Amino acid sequence: MICENPVLRGFYPDPSVCAANGKFYLVNSSFEYFPGMPIFESDDLIDWKQIGHCLTRQSQLDVRGIEASGGIFAPTIRFNKGRFYVVVTNVSNNFGNFYVWTDDIHSGKWSEPVKVQRGGIDPSLLFDGDKTYFVSNGTDDFGEEGISLCEIDIETGKTLTKARCISKGCGGRYLEGPHVYHINDWYYLMAAEGGTEYGHMECMLRSRDVWGPYEPCPFNPILTNRNLGGYHIQGSGHADLVEGPGGQWFMVHLAFRQIGRFLPFHNLGRETFLEPVFWTDDGWLKVGSDGTCRARWKLEDGKCTVLDEPDYPEYRWSLNPARALYLRLPIYENYRISDDCKTVELKGHADFLGTCGQPTFIAMRQEEHCGEMEVKVYAESMEENQEAGIAAYLTENDFYASYVKKANGKVCVGTKLVIGGHVVQGDEIETDEKCALLKIKSDRDDYYLTSSAGGKISESKGQTKFLSSEVACGFTGTVLGLYANAAPDGKTSWTKFESL
DSSP states (O other), X not given: OEEESOSBOSSOOSOEEEEETXXXXXXXXXXXXXXXXXXXXXXXXXXXXXXXXXXXXXXXXXXXXXXXXXXXXXXEEEEETTEEEEEEEEOSTTOEEEEEEESOTTSOOOOOOEEOOOOSEEEEEEEEXXXXXXXXXXXXXXXXXXXXXXXXXXXXXXXXXXXXXXXXXXXXXXXXXXEEEEETTEEEEEEEESOSSTTOEEEEEEESSTTOOOEEOXXXXXXXXXXXXXXXXXXXXXXXXXXXXXXXXXXXXXXXXXXXXXXXXXXXXXXXXXXXXXXXTTSOEEETTTSSOOSEEEEEXXXXXXOOOOOOOOEEOOOOGGGOEEESXXXXXXXXXXXXXXXXXXXXXXXXXXXXXXXXXXXXEOOSSSEEEEEEEEOTTOOTTOEEEEEEEEETTEEEEEEEEEETTEEEEEXXXXXXXXXXXXXXXXXXXXXXXXXXEEOSSEEEEEEEETTEEEEEEEEXXXXXXXXXXXXXXXXXXXXXXXXXXXXXXXXXXXXX
């Protein structure tokens, strides 16, 4: 078995995994994007196919008006007695912790949210015999901070016991992402510490009783890249366990790829990685070859060997509606997509890109550092002062765009950089052409933006680090998409995009 990490590339953070019916299923956080919580299926834990989303209706997920990195945090997926459950926190609009369920994971039909009246974030479920336990971090019912546990009624979400702190972790800051497992005679508690940045790590504790006390693993952290200075993969942690074929266990977790080995910025977001894990004779876990996350490894005869680094491919942007992202709650009638996905028509909205509203914007995750996005935009039907374009987007205050707009009856091409809410405007050039060629090309260091028509061109260059979590803050990653804004007076029309 050979694995090349990440197994899900681009903005796929906070992975959780379970096994069911001979296959494996994985979910990720989605924050302010809609639909919520992408879900994947795999036969081998390496190759994943997206089979839908868990939250596809406004009644399940309404994140209108929230800022970037609000919304859906850290789901957990579990399978029990023929039913799949995903428990999660919506940190916005006072929604809190809830779970959804389905008896047919391929149907795309998940239940309405079942709320759990417990605070904190990063919830998890443990099905243990006839009991269901709800695990989360935050404050318990006695005012104590840490990892808390309570029993719930899985039919209603009602708590059956007081929530009690079962662990304060192993001493690292930002204790989060807890999971409890009942394996053989032990209850194992795994949790992330150190913050989901360069000090990130995964720790393990265990107890004979689900309520504790929990003793820490003597060689914690069991997973971290915090001491691998100069290595391009950093931030490993926030893990989940699953038993694979033949009794071999694995761990999925998040990590991120820096733009350079000694450049501590990441713009692709936190991604999903996979490691083999091995039980020791005294009942603890060893991860991978040496407790670190590596880009490429081989599992053979019960041993993990680190292989040479892979050559990551360049991306070529194309639209896949099954994996596409919309901001907050999309107005679907403003989108027309051809059967082959090569042509998209967008109707501009008064909530333009750069606001916390419902802009007309459809995007794909940027999955590699190097590559390009190129489209042709037909602008003849646009209203005066209407704008449409393509964008490398991180937050409403941080994005780069190549665009075309109507001004004084003329078609204009332009580029702009929005950094921390401040607009660095490139040249805006009038042309007699009715369509424009828009392009965003990227390497590890820079995005190169061009908008051209009739031999006239507007160009800008923006550093990738300004679309990184280290600079712009937040928990998401850069996405590349198409957008259309209405004119300031609200007039709008359909704009046609053609992928090249």
